Amino acid sequence: MNVDLIFKIAAIGILVAVLNQVLIRAGREEMAMMTTLAGIVVVLFMVINLISELFETIKTIFKLY
């Protein structure tokens, strides 16, 4: 089990949160939303392998293939 990934996601979360606050303080709400979305997409790409692995496991457990 790779724990690094969790820390990586946590760091990205913190950075995106701070960036969001900075942009909102500067009156750029639309840009703040875009950065949040970008952060979500990046994290999603990071965990997509694990999700597919999970689905495969479920499939094999219940013999759905």
Next chain:
Amino acid sequence: MIFKIISSLLIVTSTTMLGFAYSNKYRERLVQIRQLKSIIRDIENQIVFFTIPIPDVLKNISEGNNRVCTLFKYVYDVMLYDRETTPGEAFEKALDRDINGIFLNQDDKEILKNFAKLLGGSNIDGQINSIRMIEKQLDNQEVSAEQEKNKYERMYKSIGILSGLAIAIVLF
């Protein structure tokens, strides 16, 4: 491992520098608007009290050593090169050229162009009036530049640092 750390540091420093360069634009614009104001006051003095002809005024101004003075040097060069050009046309040509180190935005340049069109077009009283008008417009620009600076200077700095960190973490 060490290679990874060095390259992440490189990424962070480069984006930080980019952020600082962007924020510098706002500070420089404010400084240059102030310089422009003092230059215009100088032009007014030279026209009203010394009644110096416009090309000589431009020459005197262009001998100053700040960034905005280089702009006036371009104008003077244009006028020197082609004796037929009016100050308005000369300013138009000089301002449309992208001069390195001039951070005035399009509105500021438009004001300067309008000023140049009125320059040398009437007697001293008329020119004083147009200079007063330009000074008022530049005051407004200064206020808006200051507001923009307060708003965006810190934002660009933090965006530079934070985006660098984000890229480094994603790539790590």
